[in-house]
Amino acid sequence: MNNSTTATGPSSGAGPSAGSGTGPISLAAKSRPLEAVIKASLAIAAFTSVAITFGIIVALLEPVTHFFSQVPVGDFFATKGQYAVLPLVAGTLMTTVIALLVAVPLGLGAAMYLSEYASRRNRKLLKPILELLAGVPSVVYGFFALFFVTPTLLQDILNIEVGFTNALSAGVVLGIMIVPTVASLSEDAFTAVPQSLRQGSLAMGANRMQTTLRVVLPAALSGVAAAVVLGLSRAVGETMIVALAAGARKNLSLDPRDPMQTMTGFMAQTAQGENPVGSVDYNMLFAVGLLLFLITLVINIISIQLVRRFRQAY
Amino acid sequence: MSTVSNVAVKTARETVQLTAKRSKEQTPTALIFLGLLWFSLFFGVAVLVALIVDTAITGWPRFDMNLLTNYDSTLFPEKTGFRAGILGTAWLMVTTAVLAVPLGIGAAVYLEEYADRDRWYNRLIEVNLQNLAAVPSIVYGLLAVGVMAALGFERKGIVLGGAIALSLLILPVIIITTREAIRAVPEEIRSGSLALGATVWQTTWRQILPSAVPGIATGTILGLSRAIGEAAPLLMLGIPLAVRFDPTGIFSEMTALPMQIFFMTSQSQIEFQQAAAAAIIVLLVMVLALNGLAIYIRNKFQRSW
Numbered sequence: 001m002n003n004s005t006t007a008t009g010p011s012s013g014a015g016p017s018a019g020s021g022t023g024p025i026s027l028a029a030k031s032r033p034l035e036a037v038i039k040a041s042l043a044i045a046a047f048t049s050v051a052i053t054f055g056i057i058v059a060l061l062e063p064v065t066h067f068f069s070q071v072p073v074g075d076f077f078a079t080k081g082q083y084a085v086l087p088l089v090a091g092t093l094m095t096t097v098i099a100l101l102v103a104v105p106l107g108l109g110a111a112m113y114l115s116e117y118a119s120r121r122n123r124k125l126l127k128p129i130l131e132l133l134a135g136v137p138s139v140v141y142g143f144f145a146l147f148f149v150t151p152t153l154l155q156d157i158l159n160i161e162v163g164f165t166n167a168l169s170a171g172v173v174l175g176i177m178i179v180p181t182v183a184s185l186s187e188d189a190f191t192a193v194p195q196s197l198r199q200g201s202l203a204m205g206a207n208r209m210q211t212t213l214r215v216v217l218p219a220a221l222s223g224v225a226a227a228v229v230l231g232l233s234r235a236v237g238e239t240m241i242v243a244l245a246a247g248a249r250k251n252l253s254l255d256p257r258d259p260m261q262t263m264t265g266f267m268a269q270t271a272q273g274e275n276p277v278g279s280v281d282y283n284m285l286f287a288v289g290l291l292l293f294l295i296t297l298v299i300n301i302i303s304i305q306l307v308r309r310f311r312q313a314y
Numbered sequence: 315m316s317t318v319s320n321v322a323v324k325t326a327r328e329t330v331q332l333t334a335k336r337s338k339e340q341t342p343t344a345l346i347f348l349g350l351l352w353f354s355l356f357f358g359v360a361v362l363v364a365l366i367v368d369t370a371i372t373g374w375p376r377f378d379m380n381l382l383t384n385y386d387s388t389l390f391p392e393k394t395g396f397r398a399g400i401l402g403t404a405w406l407m408v409t410t411a412v413l414a415v416p417l418g419i420g421a422a423v424y425l426e427e428y429a430d431r432d433r434w435y436n437r438l439i440e441v442n443l444q445n446l447a448a449v450p451s452i453v454y455g456l457l458a459v460g461v462m463a464a465l466g467f468e469r470k471g472i473v474l475g476g477a478i479a480l481s482l483l484i485l486p487v488i489i490i491t492t493r494e495a496i497r498a499v500p501e502e503i504r505s506g507s508l509a510l511g512a513t514v515w516q517t518t519w520r521q522i523l524p525s526a527v528p529g530i531a532t533g534t535i536l537g538l539s540r541a542i543g544e545a546a547p548l549l550m551l552g553i554p555l556a557v558r559f560d561p562t563g564i565f566s567e568m569t570a571l572p573m574q575i576f577f578m579t580s581q582s583q584i585e586f587q588q589a590a591a592a593a594i595i596v597l598l599v600m601v602l603a604l605n606g607l608a609i610y611i612r613n614k615f616q617r618s619w
Contacts, residue, residue, distance in 0.1 A: 038515045039428055045420030046429070049489070050442050052482055056453060059460025109354025117351060126355065128609060133358050135605050136365070137543020139572045140594050143579050147587065148368045176361050207338040209347045230448060237450025239546035240572075244579055264452055264546070271455075271549050285550075289456045293449065300448045304441065 098171025189223020495529020
């Protein structure tokens with residue numbers, strides 16, 4: 001139909017590219033080798049992120065296979081013994097639960113105030129302060145837990161009998177650390193609730209508290225859940241606070257006033273010791289690390305699913 | 315732009331009118347609820363103030379030049395200093411930025427300007443990025459151990475090892491914020507450039523990236539401010555807690571400020587705790603300065619299209 005007698009566009013002397021003679025004028029046909037090289041290198045940069053994930057798995061799996069050839073699986077998933085991991089999991093669970101008890105009410109309260117009550121100007125002022133709290137390095141929070149929360153807040157003000165290191169103080173400070181995470185993501189979820197729902201509720205005679213608690217909160221629930229789950233994942237993986245303030249001894253206890261070692265605390269302690277590469281203790285570091293990675297991976301996947309759900313709602 | 319804000323103002327006014335009858339808002343429960351919300355918001359502020367004041371008081375005896383210019387000293391704890399840590403942190407930050415920023419921007423440009431979102435491998439990158447952003451920092455330390463072993467380094471506690479760990483850690487932050495900055499550049503600019511005959515790369519390089527620079531800079535600085543206080547991945551690499559020489563290059567052994575703070579916090583002598591408190595103030599000043607710079611850039615150069 002359209003024969004090659006027509007001019008082939010403003011091609012600058014690079015010669016006709018393959019196939020340009022038969023079809024209609026192709027606007028994308030001109031081959032540009034440099035563009036292709038650039039695109040390829042950008043794609044490599046993007047695929048690095050996937051390579052990192054695989055790298056994590058490979059870097060962890062190799063020492064872990066050695067570990068399980070040295071120590072039976074039953075000794076690892078045991079409650080007692082040198083290589084038992086369950087007391088560490090229990091320690092992580094304890095500090096994380098305390099952290100969530102602190103962070104969920106405070107984070108949700110802050111988010112509700114910012115999205116439902118604060119004026120635009122106040123929000124602009126208050127949000128950066130909350131974000132600063134997220135920027136404080138975790139080793140600083142560890143110092144704070146050890147030298148302020150335990151002696152001053154817990155022992156002097158609240159009169160709780162606790163030792164120098166304990167799960168309670170580490171958990172509370174961990175909770176303070178994840179308040180900004182919970183608050184900022186929940187606020188996004190609240191803001192995403194359409195204005196018409198609020199207006200409907202107010203028009204029916206509800207006051208702002210009723211509107212917030214019975215209309216906005218249920219409507220934003222999956223987003224709020226995602227925020228809590230992400231906060232949970234950060235609390236599980238946090239190292240320096242628990243390494244300093246939670247204690248350095250495995251302890252399968254239900255009393256939050258006791259010192260308890262967590263998974264990350266164990267890893268920090270083992271890495272400081274002089275364990276030669278390939279020794280059982282060195283390999284156990286990676287086994288605990290892999291378990292930690294898998295736990296946070298599952299938590300993150302749940303969080304991503306929840307976020308997807310609340311994005312689809314409106 | 316103006317119509318949007320008009321609508322916002324209008325809805326705000328309507329809400330005010332609907333809630334104008336004050337009596338319903340002032341029942342005891344409603345007031346208690348409001349009080350609780352205030353409390354949860356200001357709890358965070360109170361913690362920040364308590365943290366800074368308490369640490370500053372503890373560290374007060376150590377605000378002297380020795381803190382910045384001396385090396386760590388176990389013999390004279392009252393004169394111990396953070397010279398090696400501060401210089402080590404500076405080396406770490408520069409190397410981390412050099413490693414992470416080009417990679418992060420490249421990945422973001424690919425995902426925003428080139429990638430076909432319906433392809434499975436591009437969706438894989440998306441999901442993977444969300445996951446990586448929430449991987450614990452200590453796991454990145456273990457990954458860096460593996461990378462350094464694969465590269466054939468015997469000693470892993472060197473600047474390069476720490477920088478690899480930290481750049482892996484902040485890569486997702488940089489990619490996510492850069493993508494947002496690129497996405498904020500309006501489609502008309504792209505269409506205009508492409509219509510004039512520019513290629514995709516020419517459009518990206520000459521139009522999109524210059525417009526997105528403030529956003530990219532903000533993201534990079536926020537990423538670095540996260541990296542500057544991280545100690546857990548460095549701990550995994552076996553970066554020493556105390557060294558008594560300046561780092562001289564990327565293959566030099568080093569320590570970092572948060573590592574020294576961790577080390578001195580775990581010592582029992584009160585002098586070390588005072589030194590740790592004073593160093594925390596130094597670290598907080600660095601973090602706050604970086605955050606402030608990011609906010610300044612965001613506000614100063616933000617363009618409304």
